[in-house]
Structures are given as structure tokens and as C-alpha cells.
Amino acid sequence: MTGPRRFRAGRFLDAAAVHAAADANPRLRRFMRTIAEHSEAGEVRSRRLLEHLIRRIVDDVGDLHLGNALNRLERIAVLRDNIAAILDHVLEGGTLPEGVRVATLGEYFDQLSTEMRELSRPREGIVGDAPLRLADDAGAYADSLLREFEAGGGAAGRHVEPAAIVGDAFRAMPADRQAALRRAAELEPAALWRAVAAEGEAGKRTAVADLETRLGGRLTPDELARLRTAVDDLGRARSRGLQMSDARLADALARIGDPDLRAVVAGGDVWLTQQLAVHNPEALATLWRRFRDGGGRADDGPGFRAYLRHDMVTYGRGVLGEYSAAFSLSSIELFLKGPDANVKVAGTDLVGIGHDGWVWLVDDKSHRATSVSGVSALTDNLVANLRRDAADFRDAIARLQRDDPGFSPDPRVLDAISRMEDAAAEIDRINRRGSASTRPARISAAPGGAPAAAARHQRRGRGPRDHPGPARPGPGRRTHRYAGAAATHRRALSMAITSSFMRYGTVPSAIISDGVLPIPLWAVTAISLAQTYHLPPIGSTAHKAIVATHDDTITLTGVLVGAERYAWKFALETMAEASKRGTALAAYSGGKFGGLILVTSMTIRTDMQVQSLTFNASAARRDVLDTTITLVHVPRPSLLGKLLDVASIGVGALADGLGN
Structure with a gap:
């Protein structure tokens, strides 16, 4: 029998981080002061003791959580094997194995669900709502910590005062x-x-x-x-x-084969050069080789440190930019080429498929410059990059099919790859046939248009935004969309010209008016008319009053599109207020008509009042406000309403006959 496995997570804690956390916590500071006042070694001993306690507690809590997680993973593996064996037996044409009931399979699934849920909530899976106890006897546990500390001579973990x-x-x-x-x-x-x-x-x-x-x-x-x-x-x-202790530095220097680099590290900066030598000597050797190939002297320690810092800062910005773009561009539904750590490799950075079917090419650019002068990956080298990416995607699909003969690629992916290849061929043809002066214009007329501006992220309080795109290509047409980096304002994101627009030459779906100012609604996606009829009172006389027999509620659902959407929003809000306070129609008609006029192919109504207005904006729909308008019919007793209903029949028939 072996005891429970010890993971010793506390050994990975950095001594400086432990001390910084202790200094920031008032209770821990009081603890160290109390220990220092009652100890001959004073502050030094109190700090060492606190570091030892924190490392040991992290060890014990880590062992408890990780041990519980391993046990659950083992139980999950057993449950999955049992379920798979039963399902395989049934799928091969057999009945349930002997001794296995249908209810047993359900119990296995319930147990699997419980184990997966508890695995994602480790503390609740161990103790539930009760406090987390590391030992049954707190006093004995504290004594064991102190004995362990004293046995080590008061030198906690790896920390020794220099x-x-x-x-x-x-x-x-x-x-x-x-x-x-x-x-x-x-x-x-x-x-x-x-x-x-x-x-x-x-x-x-x-x-x-x-x-x-x-x-x-x-x-x-x-x-x-x-x-x-x-x-x-x-x-x-x-x-x-x-x-950096002498022992750690000597160990790092022993692993460096180049004598010039070894000398630079020995006399270098402890925060950068020596730390890199300890933690990633392979990367240090690669960067040293690049520094020397670029003309750096073998004895230029400060120059190499400056080169290291510049490379690490720019590299970090690039990696952060790519991953931020991948998680922030909500229009991209599926990435064919995702972010990675190879930010210095030539070519595109991201390739994805949008929810509307467009293929996006994204090239992350400078994060410090106020503008970007060129994007060669999406201009001069666009054809080569399209072909290289498409070939890489086809190679990846082939590898997956070799590894798993049953693998079937998503048709959207195959279509996107084909469109990238077609776009590369078309742009290459235009480049070869057109002169240098007309080449940009010719490429703009290609079946996909010129490269549009893409997000260049500047992490200065604003995150990357999506780029709006034209409508999805119609059936039977292939269209290509390219996204590239473009110049940006210092505190904003450069965007392509919006493609969410409205053609105002068509007949609007609905018109709302106060008798003077009409508001056309072109993009109404749904109209609903709800009519509630009143039942006559029981025992009523034969005398009838001319009053409304039903209540009408009309709901319009649509979108306000393009740069004018906020102007239409303001007009609708103004019209809603006018329906309550009195419209121009009521003043002109001497009170015979009131409220708003609604004209649709379904119905024509006067005396309408706006009950509610709702506007919604989302990142997935650029330059669009989703709108819901609820109007209530409040008529005066007359035959006008019925006449307008008859007129609406003619309007609807005319619209059907003329194809709207």
C-alpha cells in the first residue's frame, strides 16, 4: 500500500510573491509583527515562518483538491467504459447484457453527470457547504507545521536571505x-x-x-x-x-555552450538576461544568434539586453493582439486559422468564416503607431497568402482523414477554401493583365472587392470591434471578403465603410404619421394584429350605444438600418409623445380624428397611440437597431374605422398584384 500522492504545489510559489501578498494583508502583517516581537531572530524569522506556513498549506490544499479530482476522473473513466460497453453491445444488434436493466443505464448516466458537475466545482464536491478542514485536530496540525519548520533550521522552502x-x-x-x-x-x-x-x-x-x-x-x-x-x-x-542566487546562476551558466553568451549572461541584468537564462535557455540562445546575425557585438551586454527587451515587448503585444482579436471578433463563427505564438511568421494572422458566410482574412498590425502605412500580407502578398493558407487547410483536412477515416469536413470549410483559391486565381489574373497604375482599381472590381479595413487593436480602454460586411452573396454567386489592417485613430478602431444600408427607392413596409410628418419603415419583419372583442352584458336592454366592440393592438417588429437609424429612432420617440399629447391631425380635423395614422398592407388605422417602443443593438448586427413598436387603437365612435378596413383590402391587393 502506498500513501496518498503528494503534489507539493507550494514549491512553485515565488518567495517574492509570498512576501508581497503578506505585506498587503493587514492580518498577516500583524502576525509577523507578533512573531518578531517574541522571537530572538525578529523580523527575519517571522518572515521565514510565514513563508513556510503558506507553502505547507498550499501543499495540503492542493493535495486535497488534486487527489479528489484524480479520484473523480478515475470514476468517470469507469462509468464511460461501462456505458460504452452497453451501447456497443446494443448497436451491434444484441440486447442488453445479462443483469443490465434499462434503469441501470440511466443510473450510469446520472452518476456520470454528477461526477462531471462535481469535477467543475471542486470545493463543493469535497465538503459541500461545510468549512474546508485540513486536519481533524487543528492544534496537532499547527504543531506539525512548527516541528517541520524547526527541523529545517528555520529556512523555509527555497527562500534564504541573501x-x-x-x-x-x-x-x-x-x-x-x-x-x-x-x-x-x-x-x-x-x-x-x-x-x-x-x-x-x-x-x-x-x-x-x-x-x-x-x-x-x-x-x-x-x-x-x-x-x-x-x-x-x-x-x-x-x-x-x-x-538570482550564486548556485542558480552557476547552474544556468553551465548549460550555455557559447562562451561569448556565457560572459554576457554572467555580467548581465538579473531581471532579464539572467532570468531568461534560468527559465528558457533555448530561447536565449535563439535570440543571441539573431542579435549576432544582425550585427551585434559579442561583448555588447547592454545592447543585447536592449534587444531582448524590445523583442519580448513587441512579441508580447503581438500575441495579445491576435488572441484578443480571436475572442473579440464576434462576426467570425469558425476559425480556420486561429491565434498562435508565432507572431513573426509572415502571412495572415487569422482566417475565419463569418456567420453570414464571408471568409475573413485578418492581419494584426502595430499596436503603438498612430497609423499603419501598409499591409503587405493583404495587398502585395495577398495571392501568395491565399494560396498558402488554402493549401495548409487542405493538408490539415487530409491529415485528419488519414488519422480518422470516418472524418467528414464541414461543407462550409470546403466551400471557403474553394473561394479562397478562386479569389487568388482571379486577383493573380488581374495583376498580370493590368498595368501598375490601374491595378488597384481592377482588383476593386474583382469578384470580392478590394481588401476592407480590419480591426487593429489598441488596448487603451477599448477592445477590438467587428467589421461590418455586405450582405451574404445570393444563391449561385461566389463572393470573397478580405479583412486587412488599416490606419486607426489613437483611441479608436479603424473600421471599413459600413455595408448596412437601406435602399430608399422601394415601397416602405409601413408608414406612421401624425397627419403632417410621415415616418416610413422600410424593414418591417413582422406585423401582428390582436383584436379583443367585448361580450355584451347579461340582461342588457335592446337600446345600444355606438361604442367600440373590440380593442385592437398592433405590434410591428423591424430594423432601423444605416447611418440614419438614430434619426429614425428620434422621430419615432417624438411621434410616440405626440400620440399622447395630441397630434396635428386632431387639430386640423377639429377633434374628429386623433392619435397617429398607421398604413400597412394588412390594415389602415387612425386614432393609434404608441404603447411601447423597444430598441436593441448587438455586436453581431452592425449599424442596425432592432425595433419593436406596440400601438393601441383608441377610436372615436364612427364608421370611419370600417371604411379604412375596406381601403386596406384594396391596398393589400394592389401590393400583391404589383409585387410590392
């Missing part, structure tokens, strides 16, 4: 700063060490302010100024020592 490095930094200081430090150490040793060992800018400011408050009146202003500088110097030296 006393030698701090001492060297002290001896390198001018005499006046050394004197200020000695004076502060005599008066407030614990507060001085807290200021030196504080992690993070906020923790450092708080600790230094506390030290100056305690020393107030006992040191001159000049001594306090020298003390602040000395504390900063010691703090930086200590941080460097914590980040």
Missing part, C-alpha cells in the same frame, strides 16, 4: 549613508528591516513611512533623506539576491 549580497551593498555605500543606517538600526531595528525587506512599491512606501514616523525628531532631515536612499539601495540588492 545576507552576503546585502552586506556587500552596505559596504559599497558612502560613509554618511552607512552612518544613517547604523543610527536607525540602533533606534528602530525591526522597523528598519521591514523597510528593507518590503515587497512591492506600496509595501515599501508604507514601511518607509512607518520608519520615518518612529524616528521622528531623533534624526535630522538630511539624515532621513540619506536613510531613504540607503534603504532603497539595500532593498534592491536584497531583491536581486532573492531573484
Whole structure:
């Protein structure tokens, strides 16, 4: 029998991060002060003890969660095997295996659902609503932590104070700063060490302010100024020592084969060059080779550090830009080419299929420049990139089919690849036949148009936006859409000219008017007329009053499209207010007519009042406001309503005969 597996997640915690978290938590700061006051080693021992406690607790909690997850995964595997065996037996033409009932299969599925649900909620799966207990006896658990700490000599985990490095930094200081430090150490040793060992800018400011408050009146202003500088110097030296010990650096240098690079790393910056040598020596060797190929000297340590920083910053921006685009371009439903870490590889960055069937090509560009002067991936190299991407997609499909003979690619993917190949052939033909001066115009007339502007993301408070596109190609037509990077404003996103527009030469679907100002609604997708009839009262006399026999409610559902959509929205809101306060029609007719006039092929109504207006906007529908208008018919007693109903029959028949 072996004991439960130990994952030891606490060993991955960074000592500086642990101390920074402790300094930011008031309760942990009080804990360290209390331990320091009752310990001969003072602040140093309290910090080591706290780090040990945090690492051990992270170990125990991690073991509990990961062990529970592994057990659940094993049970899930058993349940899936049982279910698969039953289903395979039935699908092969057999009956349920002996001893297996239909209810048993349902129980297996219920158990599988429960295990999957608890796997996604680890804490609830372990203890439910009860507190998480690491041990039955809290006192015994605390004693075990202290015994473990004492057995290790008080050196928690990998953290050892770099006393030698701090001492060297002290001896390198001018005499006046050394004197200020000695004076502060005599008066407030614990507060001085807290200021030196504080992690993070906020923790450092708080600790230094506390030290100056305690020393107030006992040191001159000049001594306090020298003390602040000395504390900063010691703090930086200590941080460097914590980040890179002699043993870690020697181990990293031993793995470097190039003597020139080894010398640069040995005398390099602890925060960048040496950290990269420790954590990713392969990448360091690659970057060194590029630096030397680009003309960098073998002894230029500062130049190589600057090259590293520039490369890492620009690389990080590019990776973030690609992944942000992939998650923010909601119009793209399916990515054929997704974001990756190879941001320096030539070609397109993203290729996807939109919900409307368009193929998108996206090239992420500069994230610092105020404008982009060119996008060669989608202009000069567009044909080569289209063909390369299409070939890569076909190769990927072939590999999937070899690995799984039953694999069948999505027809949309095959159609998109074919359209990319057709577009490349057409643009190549135009490039070969047209002159350089007319080439852009010729490409614009190709079956897909010129490259449209795509999102170039600048993470300055605004996320990437979708690019609007023209309507989906009609049946039997192949159309291509390209998206490329274009110039952007400093704090906004460059967008293509909107393709959500309305043709105002057609007959509107509905007209709402107050008798003077008509509001045409061209894009009405649905009209509903609800009529509620009143039952006559029981025991009523033969005398009848001319009153309305039913209530009519009309609901129009449509869209306001294009750049004028906000103007139509404002007009509808104004008309809704007019229906309540009195319209021009009521004034002209002397009160015979009131409210609004609604003209549709279904019905013609006067005396309409707007009951509700709803406007919706979504990222998936560019330059469009979805609108729902509910109107209530409030007529005066007359025969006009029936005459208008008869007129609406003629309007509807005329519309049907003329094809709207």
C-alpha cells in the first residue's frame, strides 16, 4: 500500500510573491509583527515562518483538491467504459447484457453527470457547504507545521536571505549613508528591516513611512533623506539576491555552450538576461544568434539586453493582439486559422468564416503607431497568402482523414477554401493583365472587392470591434471578403465603410404619421394584429350605444438600418409623445380624428397611440437597431374605422398584384 500522492504545489510559489501578498494583508502583517516581537531572530524569522506556513498549506490544499479530482476522473473513466460497453453491445444488434436493466443505464448516466458537475466545482464536491478542514485536530496540525519548520533550521522552502549580497551593498555605500543606517538600526531595528525587506512599491512606501514616523525628531532631515536612499539601495540588492542566487546562476551558466553568451549572461541584468537564462535557455540562445546575425557585438551586454527587451515587448503585444482579436471578433463563427505564438511568421494572422458566410482574412498590425502605412500580407502578398493558407487547410483536412477515416469536413470549410483559391486565381489574373497604375482599381472590381479595413487593436480602454460586411452573396454567386489592417485613430478602431444600408427607392413596409410628418419603415419583419372583442352584458336592454366592440393592438417588429437609424429612432420617440399629447391631425380635423395614422398592407388605422417602443443593438448586427413598436387603437365612435378596413383590402391587393 502506498500513501496518498503528494503534489507539493507550494514549491512553485515565488518567495517574492509570498512576501508581497503578506505585506498587503493587514492580518498577516500583524502576525509577523507578533512573531518578531517574541522571537530572538525578529523580523527575519517571522518572515521565514510565514513563508513556510503558506507553502505547507498550499501543499495540503492542493493535495486535497488534486487527489479528489484524480479520484473523480478515475470514476468517470469507469462509468464511460461501462456505458460504452452497453451501447456497443446494443448497436451491434444484441440486447442488453445479462443483469443490465434499462434503469441501470440511466443510473450510469446520472452518476456520470454528477461526477462531471462535481469535477467543475471542486470545493463543493469535497465538503459541500461545510468549512474546508485540513486536519481533524487543528492544534496537532499547527504543531506539525512548527516541528517541520524547526527541523529545517528555520529556512523555509527555497527562500534564504541573501545576507552576503546585502552586506556587500552596505559596504559599497558612502560613509554618511552607512552612518544613517547604523543610527536607525540602533533606534528602530525591526522597523528598519521591514523597510528593507518590503515587497512591492506600496509595501515599501508604507514601511518607509512607518520608519520615518518612529524616528521622528531623533534624526535630522538630511539624515532621513540619506536613510531613504540607503534603504532603497539595500532593498534592491536584497531583491536581486532573492531573484538570482550564486548556485542558480552557476547552474544556468553551465548549460550555455557559447562562451561569448556565457560572459554576457554572467555580467548581465538579473531581471532579464539572467532570468531568461534560468527559465528558457533555448530561447536565449535563439535570440543571441539573431542579435549576432544582425550585427551585434559579442561583448555588447547592454545592447543585447536592449534587444531582448524590445523583442519580448513587441512579441508580447503581438500575441495579445491576435488572441484578443480571436475572442473579440464576434462576426467570425469558425476559425480556420486561429491565434498562435508565432507572431513573426509572415502571412495572415487569422482566417475565419463569418456567420453570414464571408471568409475573413485578418492581419494584426502595430499596436503603438498612430497609423499603419501598409499591409503587405493583404495587398502585395495577398495571392501568395491565399494560396498558402488554402493549401495548409487542405493538408490539415487530409491529415485528419488519414488519422480518422470516418472524418467528414464541414461543407462550409470546403466551400471557403474553394473561394479562397478562386479569389487568388482571379486577383493573380488581374495583376498580370493590368498595368501598375490601374491595378488597384481592377482588383476593386474583382469578384470580392478590394481588401476592407480590419480591426487593429489598441488596448487603451477599448477592445477590438467587428467589421461590418455586405450582405451574404445570393444563391449561385461566389463572393470573397478580405479583412486587412488599416490606419486607426489613437483611441479608436479603424473600421471599413459600413455595408448596412437601406435602399430608399422601394415601397416602405409601413408608414406612421401624425397627419403632417410621415415616418416610413422600410424593414418591417413582422406585423401582428390582436383584436379583443367585448361580450355584451347579461340582461342588457335592446337600446345600444355606438361604442367600440373590440380593442385592437398592433405590434410591428423591424430594423432601423444605416447611418440614419438614430434619426429614425428620434422621430419615432417624438411621434410616440405626440400620440399622447395630441397630434396635428386632431387639430386640423377639429377633434374628429386623433392619435397617429398607421398604413400597412394588412390594415389602415387612425386614432393609434404608441404603447411601447423597444430598441436593441448587438455586436453581431452592425449599424442596425432592432425595433419593436406596440400601438393601441383608441377610436372615436364612427364608421370611419370600417371604411379604412375596406381601403386596406384594396391596398393589400394592389401590393400583391404589383409585387410590392
